[in-house]
Amino acid sequence: MPTSRDRLLLLDSASLYFRAFFGIPKTLTAPDGTAVNALRGILDFTSSLTTQYEPGAVVACWDDDWRPQWRVDLIDTYKTQRLGDDGGEADTTDGLLGPQVPLISEAFGLLGIPVVGAADHEADDVIGTLAARWDGPVDVVTGDRDLFQVVDDDRDVRVLYVAKGVSKHDVVDEAWLRARYSIGAADYVDFAVMRGDPSDGLPGVAGIGDKTAAVLLDRFGDLDGILTAAGDPSSSITPKVRRSLLDSVDYIRAAREVVAVRTDVCDVPDLSATPDREKFEAFGETWGLGGVTERALEAVTR
Missing domain, CATH: 1.10.150.20 (5' to 3' exonuclease, C-terminal subdomain)
Structure with a gap:
């Protein structure tokens, strides 16, 4: 069981799986023809960052509501440009990403990575809450600048900003913010x-x-x-x-x-789960993950 002295790695899951989907060829498919580029990509992202930063635990933070009504009530234009004709989130992925999202959640669960959301809130709010409630160091993985607000040098809370790619990510701390924007x-x-x-x-x-x-x-x-x-x-x-x-x-x-991200929407989850190697290997076989399977298992068990 990780302790508060261990580094916690928080994944902005939607930010990462969208990045994976649009950055990795859609021709990567499972044996049944299902696109798995986002699934493979986010697992590789997680493996790479976990290997590099060696956190004590990883949490996949989830958008239970990508456009909460309470935010819309405050500013009615909030995320309106992302709405589809049916009033839901517009599908810019030709229907190929949606089926992968539950697979991503399942994969994290099999790897012992808790998936944490909060009703009527976005993943940003989950991240803000867990970053505030964890007593030890925290790294937040995101392509969203709004999460720069959680940076805190005194508590060793950083953002691993992947706008230029996971392999070229920036480590955002107070010095980085001062250099880039002249603010804290x-x-x-x-x-x-x-x-x-x-x-x-x-x-x-x-x-x-x-x-x-x-x-x-x-x-x-x-x-x-x-x-x-x-x-x-x-x-x-x-x-x-x-x-x-x-x-x-x-x-x-x-x-x-x-x-402002919320800091009161969830509790720190149980971080004692371990990977189910047998089930994850079977999952990888079903969905044609190839070498991604072993890389992910190696990263979370080191």
Whole structure:
């Protein structure tokens, strides 16, 4: 049983299986013809990172709700660009990814990796909660910048950012954030609110990009200080930026709650499970995983 002194590796599962699906040929199929590129890919990603960082435990964090209603109630454009005609998540995978998702969950279970979700919440919220509740070091694997907010040098919480690929991932800590954005992790939510994120349907504050957001945070501390300064005509904020901020007060207040990951949605799971070698080998045979099977087993049993 891992102890709180061990490193915990948290997987942003959907981020990884989408990356695997679009980065690995769809011609990789099981004997029955089912596409298994995402399954093979996420297992290889997990094996590689587990071998490199040697965590005491791995948790696959799951989107029980990829677009929670409570976030939509706060900002109605939240993730609207990802909606399909039926109101659910648009399928950009030609129907080839959906059948693999339950297989990915099954594979993790057979490897002794708990799959953890929380009703009405996203994997980000599960990650935020487990990162906050684990007493030891934590690595978060994701391609999502929003999770930079969980970085904490004092507690040795890092993000393994895979936007450029798992083999070329960045290790995000406070120094990395300072070098990239000129802000600390504690500023990231306010920074992201002002900058916005079109991929999540968050418009941001007009005229404020990364550089302006970082300057404002450095000068006024946080969004509360920035809005107070915006209401003072004698402050150093330019008239154009002041007007944008004041016009966006309602958005800013709602977006801070939408962007901030929750830290209270689940408990730390039982981490005592071990791989079921026989069943996982049979699973690998059924789904044509080839060498991925042994690599995964070797990684989680070292």
